[in-house]
Amino acid sequence: MMIHNVAIVGVGLIGASLGLGLKDNHKIEKVVGIDQNPHHLQQALDIEAIDETADIKKGVQAADLVVVAVPVGSIKSVVDEVLKYAKAGTIITDVGSTKSNLVQDLEHKSATKDCIYIGGHPMTGSEVSGPIAADKYLFENAIYVLTKTEQTDQASLDELQQLVEGLGAQSLIISPEHHDQTVAVTSHLPHLVAVNLMKTASEYEVDDELITSLIAGGFRDTTRIAAGDPEMWKDIFLNNRELVLNAVEVFEDKLADFKEMINQASAEELETDLEETRQARRELPMKKKGLLASNFELILTLPDEPNAIGQAATLLGEAGINIQDIEVLKVRDDGGTIRLSFKQEEEQEQAYRLLKENNYKVVKKQ
Numbered sequence: 001m002m003i004h005n006v007a008i009v010g011v012g013l014i015g016a017s018l019g020l021g022l023k024d025n026h027k028i029e030k031v032v033g034i035d036q037n038p039h040h041l042q043q044a045l046d047i048e049a050i051d052e053t054a055d056i057k058k059g060v061q062a063a064d065l066v067v068v069a070v071p072v073g074s075i076k077s078v079v080d081e082v083l084k085y086a087k088a089g090t091i092i093t094d095v096g097s098t099k100s101n102l103v104q105d106l107e108h109k110s111a112t113k114d115c116i117y118i119g120g121h122p123m124t125g126s127e128v129s130g131p132i133a134a135d136k137y138l139f140e141n142a143i144y145v146l147t148k149t150e151q152t153d154q155a156s157l158d159e160l161q162q163l164v165e166g167l168g169a170q171s172l173i174i175s176p177e178h179h180d181q182t183v184a185v186t187s188h189l190p191h192l193v194a195v196n197l198m199k200t201a202s203e204y205e206v207d208d209e210l211i212t213s214l215i216a217g218g219f220r221d222t223t224r225i226a227a228g229d230p231e232m233w234k235d236i237f238l239n240n241r242e243l244v245l246n247a248v249e250v251f252e253d254k255l256a257d258f259k260e261m262i263n264q265a266s267a268e269e270l271e272t273d274l275e276e277t278r279q280a281r282r283e284l285p286m287k288k289k290g291l292l293a294s295n296f297e298l299i300l301t302l303p304d305e306p307n308a309i310g311q312a313a314t315l316l317g318e319a320g321i322n323i324q325d326i327e328v329l330k331v332r333d334d335g336g337t338i339r340l341s342f343k344q345e346e347e348q349e350q351a352y353r354l355l356k357e358n359n360y361k362v363v364k365k366q
Protein backbone atom coordinates (compact mmCIF):
# COMPACT_ATOMS: atom_id res chain seq x y z
CA MET A 1 0.00 0.00 0.00
CA MET A 2 1.25 3.49 -0.80
CA ILE A 3 1.53 5.77 2.22
CA HIS A 4 -0.41 9.02 1.71
CA ASN A 5 -2.03 9.65 5.08
CA VAL A 6 -0.05 9.48 8.30
CA ALA A 7 -1.28 9.59 11.89
CA ILE A 8 1.25 10.30 14.62
CA VAL A 9 0.24 9.30 18.13
CA GLY A 10 2.42 11.29 20.54
CA VAL A 11 3.54 14.59 19.06
CA GLY A 12 6.50 15.12 21.39
CA LEU A 13 10.14 15.52 20.41
CA ILE A 14 10.27 12.51 18.09
CA GLY A 15 6.66 12.57 16.85
CA ALA A 16 6.68 16.27 15.97
CA SER A 17 10.15 16.01 14.40
CA LEU A 18 8.81 13.21 12.20
CA GLY A 19 5.85 15.36 11.25
CA LEU A 20 8.17 18.21 10.24
CA GLY A 21 10.44 15.86 8.28
CA LEU A 22 7.48 14.36 6.41
CA LYS A 23 6.53 17.81 5.06
CA ASP A 24 9.16 17.38 2.33
CA ASN A 25 7.73 14.04 1.24
CA HIS A 26 5.49 14.86 -1.70
CA LYS A 27 3.63 11.58 -1.49
CA ILE A 28 2.31 12.45 1.96
CA GLU A 29 -1.01 14.25 1.71
CA LYS A 30 -1.84 14.69 5.36
CA VAL A 31 -0.29 14.24 8.80
CA VAL A 32 -2.76 14.00 11.67
CA GLY A 33 -1.59 14.43 15.28
CA ILE A 34 -3.05 12.59 18.25
CA ASP A 35 -1.91 13.24 21.81
CA GLN A 36 -3.27 13.12 25.34
CA ASN A 37 -1.70 16.51 26.01
CA PRO A 38 -3.70 19.32 24.34
CA HIS A 39 -0.80 21.79 24.74
CA HIS A 40 1.46 19.51 22.75
CA LEU A 41 -1.17 19.24 20.03
CA GLN A 42 -1.44 23.01 19.86
CA GLN A 43 2.34 23.43 19.74
CA ALA A 44 2.63 20.78 17.03
CA LEU A 45 0.00 22.64 14.99
CA ASP A 46 1.74 25.98 15.58
CA ILE A 47 5.07 24.73 14.27
CA GLU A 48 3.23 22.97 11.40
CA ALA A 49 4.49 19.54 12.37
CA ILE A 50 0.93 18.27 11.82
CA ASP A 51 -1.86 19.40 9.51
CA GLU A 52 -4.67 18.71 11.95
CA THR A 53 -5.50 17.04 15.23
CA ALA A 54 -7.99 14.28 15.88
CA ASP A 55 -9.00 11.76 18.49
CA ILE A 56 -7.52 8.33 18.07
CA LYS A 57 -10.61 6.88 16.38
CA LYS A 58 -10.94 9.52 13.71
CA GLY A 59 -7.22 10.03 13.27
CA VAL A 60 -6.42 6.39 12.72
CA GLN A 61 -9.38 5.46 10.49
CA ALA A 62 -8.03 7.37 7.50
CA ALA A 63 -4.35 6.56 8.01
CA ASP A 64 -2.18 4.32 5.82
CA LEU A 65 0.61 4.61 8.36
CA VAL A 66 0.33 5.12 12.12
CA VAL A 67 3.49 6.13 13.97
CA VAL A 68 3.34 5.61 17.73
CA ALA A 69 5.76 8.01 19.43
CA VAL A 70 4.83 7.73 23.11
CA PRO A 71 6.99 6.41 26.00
CA VAL A 72 7.86 2.71 25.67
CA GLY A 73 5.61 1.70 28.58
CA SER A 74 2.53 3.12 26.81
CA ILE A 75 3.19 1.81 23.29
CA LYS A 76 1.34 -1.51 23.69
CA SER A 77 -1.84 0.05 25.03
CA VAL A 78 -1.78 2.76 22.35
CA VAL A 79 -1.35 0.15 19.59
CA ASP A 80 -4.26 -1.86 21.10
CA GLU A 81 -6.35 1.26 20.74
CA VAL A 82 -5.07 1.93 17.20
CA LEU A 83 -6.00 -1.62 16.16
CA LYS A 84 -9.63 -1.01 17.14
CA TYR A 85 -9.99 1.58 14.36
CA ALA A 86 -7.28 1.01 11.75
CA LYS A 87 -8.36 -0.22 8.35
CA ALA A 88 -6.96 -3.47 6.96
CA GLY A 89 -3.50 -3.03 5.47
CA THR A 90 -2.50 -0.14 7.75
CA ILE A 91 1.19 -0.13 8.63
CA ILE A 92 1.81 0.57 12.30
CA THR A 93 5.27 1.47 13.53
CA ASP A 94 6.68 2.93 16.73
CA VAL A 95 9.83 4.81 17.67
CA GLY A 96 10.41 3.24 21.08
CA SER A 97 13.95 2.80 22.38
CA THR A 98 13.45 -0.94 23.09
CA LYS A 99 12.07 -3.48 20.65
CA SER A 100 11.86 -7.23 21.54
CA ASN A 101 9.06 -6.94 24.03
CA LEU A 102 6.98 -4.81 21.72
CA VAL A 103 7.57 -6.75 18.51
CA GLN A 104 6.76 -10.08 20.16
CA ASP A 105 3.36 -8.83 21.24
CA LEU A 106 2.38 -6.34 18.56
CA GLU A 107 3.39 -8.14 15.39
CA HIS A 108 1.00 -11.00 16.04
CA LYS A 109 -1.80 -8.84 17.44
CA SER A 110 -1.65 -6.53 14.43
CA ALA A 111 -1.70 -9.44 11.98
CA THR A 112 -4.95 -10.73 13.52
CA LYS A 113 -6.50 -7.38 12.51
CA ASP A 114 -4.94 -7.49 9.04
CA CYS A 115 -2.57 -4.68 9.97
CA ILE A 116 1.23 -4.77 9.73
CA TYR A 117 3.36 -3.81 12.71
CA ILE A 118 7.05 -3.04 12.15
CA GLY A 119 9.20 -1.89 15.05
CA GLY A 120 11.28 1.25 14.56
CA HIS A 121 13.89 3.23 16.50
CA PRO A 122 15.61 6.35 15.24
CA MET A 123 19.06 6.55 16.86
CA THR A 124 18.84 10.27 17.33
CA GLY A 125 17.19 12.61 19.78
CA SER A 126 18.03 14.78 22.71
CA GLU A 127 17.60 15.20 26.43
CA VAL A 128 14.87 17.79 25.84
CA SER A 129 11.29 16.55 25.43
CA GLY A 130 8.13 17.82 23.80
CA PRO A 131 7.24 19.37 20.44
CA ILE A 132 9.00 22.56 21.51
CA ALA A 133 12.31 20.77 20.90
CA ALA A 134 11.22 19.29 17.55
CA ASP A 135 13.69 19.54 14.70
CA LYS A 136 12.95 19.04 11.03
CA TYR A 137 16.46 17.75 10.42
CA LEU A 138 16.64 15.46 13.45
CA PHE A 139 16.75 12.32 11.32
CA GLU A 140 19.21 13.55 8.74
CA ASN A 141 22.26 11.27 8.65
CA ALA A 142 20.97 9.32 11.63
CA ILE A 143 20.65 5.56 11.79
CA TYR A 144 16.99 4.51 11.82
CA VAL A 145 16.49 0.92 12.96
CA LEU A 146 13.59 -1.08 11.51
CA THR A 147 13.03 -4.55 12.89
CA LYS A 148 12.65 -7.65 10.80
CA THR A 149 11.42 -11.06 11.90
CA GLU A 150 10.27 -14.18 10.07
CA GLN A 151 6.78 -12.71 10.01
CA THR A 152 7.69 -9.29 8.60
CA ASP A 153 5.86 -8.34 5.41
CA GLN A 154 8.62 -7.41 2.97
CA ALA A 155 6.56 -4.95 0.91
CA SER A 156 5.56 -2.96 4.01
CA LEU A 157 9.14 -3.00 5.27
CA ASP A 158 10.31 -1.67 1.88
CA GLU A 159 7.69 1.06 2.03
CA LEU A 160 8.69 2.12 5.53
CA GLN A 161 12.36 1.96 4.64
CA GLN A 162 11.78 4.36 1.76
CA LEU A 163 9.90 6.71 4.03
CA VAL A 164 12.62 6.90 6.70
CA GLU A 165 15.31 7.30 4.04
CA GLY A 166 13.26 10.16 2.66
CA LEU A 167 13.81 11.84 6.04
CA GLY A 168 17.53 11.71 5.35
CA ALA A 169 18.11 8.79 7.71
CA GLN A 170 20.02 5.63 6.98
CA SER A 171 17.88 2.59 7.67
CA LEU A 172 19.31 -0.42 9.45
CA ILE A 173 17.21 -3.58 9.33
CA ILE A 174 17.96 -5.95 12.20
CA SER A 175 16.19 -8.33 14.55
CA PRO A 176 14.55 -6.85 17.65
CA GLU A 177 16.80 -9.00 19.85
CA HIS A 178 19.99 -7.80 18.19
CA HIS A 179 18.74 -4.22 18.53
CA ASP A 180 18.07 -4.55 22.26
CA GLN A 181 21.41 -6.24 22.93
CA THR A 182 23.30 -3.48 21.15
CA VAL A 183 21.48 -0.48 22.60
CA ALA A 184 21.79 -1.93 26.12
CA VAL A 185 25.52 -1.21 25.73
CA THR A 186 25.54 1.86 23.48
CA SER A 187 22.58 3.80 24.86
CA HIS A 188 21.11 2.40 28.07
CA LEU A 189 24.38 1.76 29.93
CA PRO A 190 25.70 5.28 29.10
CA HIS A 191 22.49 6.76 30.45
CA LEU A 192 22.79 4.79 33.65
CA VAL A 193 26.43 5.85 34.03
CA ALA A 194 25.58 9.53 33.39
CA VAL A 195 22.81 9.43 36.00
CA ASN A 196 25.05 7.89 38.61
CA LEU A 197 27.93 10.22 37.84
CA MET A 198 25.55 13.13 38.38
CA LYS A 199 24.32 11.61 41.64
CA THR A 200 27.89 11.16 42.85
CA ALA A 201 28.68 14.83 42.23
CA SER A 202 25.44 15.86 43.96
CA GLU A 203 26.38 13.81 47.00
CA TYR A 204 29.76 15.54 47.25
CA GLU A 205 28.11 18.90 46.69
CA VAL A 206 26.29 18.64 50.00
CA ASP A 207 29.58 19.34 51.80
CA ASP A 208 31.47 21.14 49.07
CA GLU A 209 29.86 24.05 47.27
CA LEU A 210 32.84 24.24 44.89
CA ILE A 211 31.66 21.11 43.10
CA THR A 212 29.39 22.97 40.69
CA SER A 213 32.03 25.66 40.05
CA LEU A 214 34.81 23.26 39.20
CA ILE A 215 32.89 21.43 36.51
CA ALA A 216 34.82 21.18 33.25
CA GLY A 217 33.75 20.06 29.79
CA GLY A 218 34.30 16.40 30.59
CA PHE A 219 31.66 16.39 33.30
CA ARG A 220 29.20 18.25 31.10
CA ASP A 221 29.83 15.91 28.17
CA THR A 222 29.46 12.76 30.21
CA THR A 223 26.32 13.85 32.09
CA ARG A 224 24.30 15.73 29.42
CA ILE A 225 21.96 12.80 28.88
CA ALA A 226 21.20 12.56 32.61
CA ALA A 227 18.81 15.48 31.99
CA GLY A 228 16.60 13.18 29.87
CA ASP A 229 12.94 12.56 30.61
CA PRO A 230 12.52 10.34 33.72
CA GLU A 231 9.29 8.72 32.49
CA MET A 232 10.88 7.76 29.19
CA TRP A 233 14.04 6.36 30.78
CA LYS A 234 12.21 4.47 33.52
CA ASP A 235 10.33 2.63 30.77
CA ILE A 236 13.50 1.92 28.79
CA PHE A 237 15.32 0.39 31.77
CA LEU A 238 12.35 -1.77 32.72
CA ASN A 239 11.73 -2.95 29.16
CA ASN A 240 15.32 -3.97 28.54
CA ARG A 241 15.93 -5.12 32.09
CA GLU A 242 17.96 -8.29 31.60
CA LEU A 243 20.25 -6.98 28.89
CA VAL A 244 20.87 -3.72 30.78
CA LEU A 245 21.69 -5.70 33.93
CA ASN A 246 24.15 -7.85 31.95
CA ALA A 247 25.82 -4.73 30.60
CA VAL A 248 26.02 -3.27 34.11
CA GLU A 249 27.78 -6.43 35.30
CA VAL A 250 30.40 -6.13 32.59
CA PHE A 251 30.80 -2.45 33.49
CA GLU A 252 31.16 -3.32 37.19
CA ASP A 253 33.97 -5.72 36.28
CA LYS A 254 35.74 -2.93 34.41
CA LEU A 255 35.30 -0.61 37.39
CA ALA A 256 36.63 -3.24 39.79
CA ASP A 257 39.71 -3.81 37.59
CA PHE A 258 40.30 -0.09 37.36
CA LYS A 259 39.91 0.36 41.11
CA GLU A 260 42.41 -2.40 41.65
CA MET A 261 44.99 -0.77 39.35
CA ILE A 262 44.68 2.47 41.31
CA ASN A 263 44.69 0.69 44.64
CA GLN A 264 47.84 -1.23 43.71
CA ALA A 265 49.39 1.95 42.31
CA SER A 266 50.13 -0.03 39.12
CA ALA A 267 51.40 2.90 37.10
CA GLU A 268 52.47 0.90 34.10
CA GLU A 269 49.30 -1.16 33.97
CA LEU A 270 47.17 1.96 34.31
CA GLU A 271 48.97 3.72 31.52
CA THR A 272 48.70 0.71 29.20
CA ASP A 273 45.01 0.42 29.98
CA LEU A 274 44.43 4.12 29.31
CA GLU A 275 46.49 3.96 26.12
CA GLU A 276 44.53 0.99 24.78
CA THR A 277 41.25 2.69 25.58
CA ARG A 278 42.38 5.94 24.00
CA GLN A 279 43.25 4.03 20.86
CA ALA A 280 39.85 2.29 20.81
CA ARG A 281 38.08 5.64 21.28
CA ARG A 282 40.12 7.22 18.50
CA GLU A 283 39.27 4.38 16.19
CA LEU A 284 35.55 4.90 16.64
CA PRO A 285 34.39 6.22 13.29
CA MET A 286 33.75 9.92 13.98
CA LYS A 287 30.05 9.61 14.06
CA LYS A 288 27.23 11.92 13.69
CA LYS A 289 23.83 11.26 15.16
CA GLY A 290 24.28 7.56 15.40
CA LEU A 291 26.70 5.37 13.59
CA LEU A 292 27.46 7.20 10.39
CA ALA A 293 30.99 8.19 9.52
CA SER A 294 31.45 11.78 8.58
CA ASN A 295 34.57 11.88 6.55
CA PHE A 296 36.15 15.24 6.00
CA GLU A 297 36.32 17.52 8.98
CA LEU A 298 37.82 20.78 10.18
CA ILE A 299 38.19 21.91 13.77
CA LEU A 300 37.60 25.64 14.02
CA THR A 301 38.25 27.80 17.07
CA LEU A 302 36.13 30.92 17.24
CA PRO A 303 36.22 34.03 19.42
CA ASP A 304 33.34 34.87 21.75
CA GLU A 305 31.73 37.47 19.47
CA PRO A 306 28.21 37.98 18.19
CA ASN A 307 27.63 35.93 15.03
CA ALA A 308 31.09 34.33 15.05
CA ILE A 309 29.70 31.04 13.73
CA GLY A 310 27.46 32.92 11.28
CA GLN A 311 30.39 34.82 9.77
CA ALA A 312 32.47 31.70 9.26
CA ALA A 313 29.50 29.83 7.81
CA THR A 314 28.69 32.76 5.47
CA LEU A 315 32.28 32.87 4.26
CA LEU A 316 32.05 29.21 3.25
CA GLY A 317 28.49 29.52 1.94
CA GLU A 318 29.37 32.42 -0.32
CA ALA A 319 32.19 30.35 -1.79
CA GLY A 320 29.66 27.63 -2.58
CA ILE A 321 31.02 25.22 0.04
CA ASN A 322 28.36 23.15 1.73
CA ILE A 323 28.80 22.40 5.43
CA GLN A 324 27.29 18.98 6.00
CA ASP A 325 27.28 19.19 9.79
CA ILE A 326 28.37 21.49 12.61
CA GLU A 327 29.04 20.31 16.14
CA VAL A 328 29.99 22.47 19.09
CA LEU A 329 32.86 20.64 20.77
CA LYS A 330 33.78 23.07 23.50
CA VAL A 331 32.38 26.29 24.91
CA ARG A 332 34.75 28.54 26.80
CA ASP A 333 34.33 32.02 28.24
CA ASP A 334 36.44 33.48 25.43
CA GLY A 335 34.88 31.50 22.61
CA GLY A 336 34.51 27.94 21.48
CA THR A 337 35.59 25.14 19.23
CA ILE A 338 33.38 23.68 16.55
CA ARG A 339 33.68 20.75 14.18
CA LEU A 340 32.67 21.27 10.56
CA SER A 341 32.02 18.25 8.33
CA PHE A 342 32.08 18.14 4.55
CA LYS A 343 30.99 15.46 2.13
CA GLN A 344 33.97 15.79 -0.20
CA GLU A 345 37.67 16.06 0.47
CA GLU A 346 37.90 18.98 -2.00
CA GLU A 347 35.33 20.90 0.03
CA GLN A 348 37.32 20.28 3.20
CA GLU A 349 40.50 21.48 1.46
CA GLN A 350 38.82 24.52 -0.06
CA ALA A 351 37.20 25.47 3.26
CA TYR A 352 40.51 25.00 5.07
CA ARG A 353 42.33 27.35 2.69
CA LEU A 354 39.59 29.96 2.76
CA LEU A 355 39.40 30.00 6.56
CA LYS A 356 43.19 30.20 6.86
CA GLU A 357 43.32 33.09 4.38
CA ASN A 358 40.79 34.87 6.55
CA ASN A 359 42.91 34.36 9.67
CA TYR A 360 40.75 31.75 11.31
CA LYS A 361 42.31 29.26 13.71
CA VAL A 362 41.55 26.04 11.89
CA VAL A 363 43.00 22.52 11.72
CA LYS A 364 42.21 19.53 9.57
CA LYS A 365 40.98 16.55 11.50
CA GLN A 366 42.89 13.36 10.63
Ligand SMILES: NC(=O)C1=CN([C@@H]2O[C@H](COP(=O)(O)OP(=O)(O)OC[C@H]3O[C@@H](n4cnc5c(N)ncnc54)[C@H](O)[C@@H]3O)[C@@H](O)[C@H]2O)C=CC1
Pocket (backbone or CB within 6 Å): 009, 010, 011, 012, 013, 014, 015, 034, 035, 036, 037, 040, 069, 070, 071, 072, 074, 078, 095, 096, 097, 098, 121, 122, 123, 124, 125, 126, 127, 128, 129, 130, 131, 229, 232, 236
Ligand atom coordinates in the same frame (compact mmCIF):
# COMPACT_ATOMS: atom_id res chain seq x y z
N1 LIG B 1 14.01 11.49 23.29
C1 LIG B 1 14.83 10.85 22.51
O1 LIG B 1 15.97 11.28 22.33
C2 LIG B 1 14.40 9.60 21.84
C3 LIG B 1 13.23 8.97 22.19
N2 LIG B 1 12.85 7.81 21.57
C4 LIG B 1 11.60 7.15 21.94
O2 LIG B 1 10.57 7.92 21.36
C5 LIG B 1 9.41 7.87 22.16
C6 LIG B 1 8.92 9.28 22.42
O3 LIG B 1 9.93 10.01 23.04
P1 LIG B 1 9.97 11.60 23.01
O4 LIG B 1 9.42 12.09 21.74
O5 LIG B 1 11.33 11.98 23.43
O6 LIG B 1 8.97 11.93 24.20
P2 LIG B 1 8.10 13.25 24.45
O7 LIG B 1 7.77 13.26 25.90
O8 LIG B 1 8.74 14.43 23.84
O9 LIG B 1 6.77 12.92 23.64
C7 LIG B 1 5.86 11.91 23.97
C8 LIG B 1 4.48 12.40 23.62
O10 LIG B 1 3.55 11.34 23.80
C9 LIG B 1 2.39 11.84 24.45
N3 LIG B 1 1.76 10.70 25.11
C10 LIG B 1 2.23 9.99 26.16
N4 LIG B 1 1.40 8.97 26.44
C11 LIG B 1 0.40 9.03 25.53
C12 LIG B 1 -0.76 8.26 25.31
N5 LIG B 1 -1.04 7.19 26.05
N6 LIG B 1 -1.59 8.62 24.31
C13 LIG B 1 -1.32 9.72 23.53
N7 LIG B 1 -0.24 10.49 23.71
C14 LIG B 1 0.61 10.14 24.69
C15 LIG B 1 2.91 12.92 25.37
O11 LIG B 1 1.89 13.83 25.73
C16 LIG B 1 3.99 13.55 24.51
O12 LIG B 1 3.47 14.58 23.71
C17 LIG B 1 9.78 7.07 23.41
O13 LIG B 1 9.30 5.76 23.26
C18 LIG B 1 11.30 7.09 23.41
O14 LIG B 1 11.82 5.93 24.01
C19 LIG B 1 13.57 7.28 20.52
C20 LIG B 1 14.72 7.90 20.10
C21 LIG B 1 15.24 9.08 20.76
Ligand SMILES: O=C(O)C(=O)Cc1ccc(O)cc1
Pocket (backbone or CB within 6 Å): 096, 097, 122, 123, 124, 125, 126, 127, 187, 225
Ligand atom coordinates in the same frame (compact mmCIF):
# COMPACT_ATOMS: atom_id res chain seq x y z
O1 LIG C 1 20.69 12.85 23.41
C1 LIG C 1 21.33 11.92 22.93
O2 LIG C 1 22.52 12.02 22.62
C2 LIG C 1 20.70 10.61 22.72
O3 LIG C 1 21.38 9.62 22.61
C3 LIG C 1 19.22 10.62 22.59
C4 LIG C 1 18.58 9.28 22.50
C5 LIG C 1 17.80 8.85 23.53
C6 LIG C 1 17.13 7.65 23.44
C7 LIG C 1 17.27 6.89 22.32
O4 LIG C 1 16.62 5.72 22.24
C8 LIG C 1 18.04 7.30 21.25
C9 LIG C 1 18.69 8.52 21.33
